[in-house]
Amino acid sequence: MTVAVREYQGLVTRAIAFAVDAAIVNLIALVVGVGVGLALSILTIHDSLEVVLVAVGGAAFVLWTVGYFVVFWSTTGQTPGNRLMQVRVLGDDGERLRPRRALLRFGGLVLAALPLFAGFLPVLVDDRRRGLHDMLARTIVVRAPQTPAGRRT
Amino acid sequence: MRPARALGRRAEDLALAGLDAALASRLGTEVVDRVLASDLARHAVARLLEGPLVETVARDVVRYAVLERLTDELADDPELERIATRVLESKLMDDAVRLLLEGEQLWLVVNEVAQSSAVTEAIARQSASFTDQVAGQVRDRSSSADARLERAARRMLRRPPAR
Numbered sequence: 011m012t013v014a015v016r017e018y019q020g021l022v023t024r025a026i027a028f029a030v031d032a033a034i035v036n037l038i039a040l041v042v043g044v045g046v047g048l049a050l051s052i053l054t055i056h057d058s059l060e061v062v063l064v065a066v067g068g069a070a071f072v073l074w075t076v077g078y079f080v081v082f083w084s085t086t087g088q089t090p091g092n093r094l095m096q097v098r099v100l101g102d103d104g105e106r107l108r109p110r111r112a113l114l115r116f117g118g119l120v121l122a123a124l125p126l127f128a129g130f131l132p133v134l135v136d137d138r139r140r141g142l143h144d145m146l147a148r149t150i151v152v153r154a155p156q157t158p159a160g161r162r163t
Numbered sequence: 164m165r166p167a168r169a170l171g172r173r174a175e176d177l178a179l180a181g182l183d184a185a186l187a188s189r190l191g192t193e194v195v196d197r198v199l200a201s202d203l204a205r206h207a208v209a210r211l212l213e214g215p216l217v218e219t220v221a222r223d224v225v226r227y228a229v230l231e232r233l234t235d236e237l238a239d240d241p242e243l244e245r246i247a248t249r250v251l252e253s254k255l256m257d258d259a260v261r262l263l264l265e266g267e268q269l270w271l272v273v274n275e276v277a278q279s280s281a282v283t284e285a286i287a288r289q290s291a292s293f294t295d296q297v298a299g300q301v302r303d304r305s306s307s308a309d310a311r312l313e314r315a316a317r318r319m320l321r322r323p324p325a326r
Contacts, residue, residue, distance in 0.1 A: 020308075022309045
């Protein structure tokens with residue numbers, strides 16, 4: 011029986027994957043935002059309603075961002091950025107994340123970013139290359155090369 | 164011996180003159196037409212094509228490099244090169260190209276080829292392999308950057324290198 015050796019992924023690889031995801035999230039939000047803005051521009055909207063619409067738009071953006079990461083992490087374990095960099099997020103037991111755990115990881119990601127991204131520094135010294143969010147949600151990020159037939163490994 | 168030789172020459176000349184007359188005559192033409200129109204000629208051609216002669220000729224053409232020799236001969240011929248250059252530089256060629264570009268047929272063909280599944284598949288494959296190549300390079304570089312960064316961080320914190 012052969013035991014697959016896990017290749018934990020480092021800070022630079024994960025940062026590039028995250029940058030790709032951030033670009034996708036923001037690009038789609040921008041296109042939708044511009045579309046909605048143009049549609050609303052032909053209507054006469056009261057100032058107080060405008061504030062409400064901005065708040066709704068902000069909430070929708072947060073929901074969209076959280077949903078993007080949580081859905082991808084808890085289904086395939088790979089966001090499009092992860093797929094490009096051939097990495098996958100797994101539980102430390104090697105299992106796929108449940109949505110609650112994926113949500114916890116996203117919360118950890120925000121916490122890790124708040125103190126000037128200091129929460130990501132443990133990736134540089136941890137034996138399993140885990141950041142604060144990985145430690146909180148008990149997750150690991152491993153290499154997941156795509157096979158020619160596109161099967162998961 | 165001399166009269167006998169002269170007689171022989173005479174007989175040869177006579178035979179050749181007879182042949183020339185036969186070939187130039189209406190009768191000769193008629194004979195050739197009838198032979199070629201006959202079932203016998205068709206049968207002869209059919210047997211020829213059925214038989215091993217075609218394969219033998221093809222084998223010999225390959226064995227004796229007939230096509231290569233012919234091509235070499237033509238390619239090295241300065242006269243042929245001069246003719247080709249004149250044709251390419253001629254106004255006729257310019258007009259032909261201009262007419263081809265002005266006509267709709269060429270663009271119909273180009274559109275047809277460009278929209279064919281073979282071409283679109285080939286372009287898609289090429290684009291995908293290029294994207295894969297770029298992504299592969301980014302992955303390789305990020306992986307080595309990870310290793311360098313971690314070595315520096317561990318050195319700074321005086322921690323042993325990762326296993």
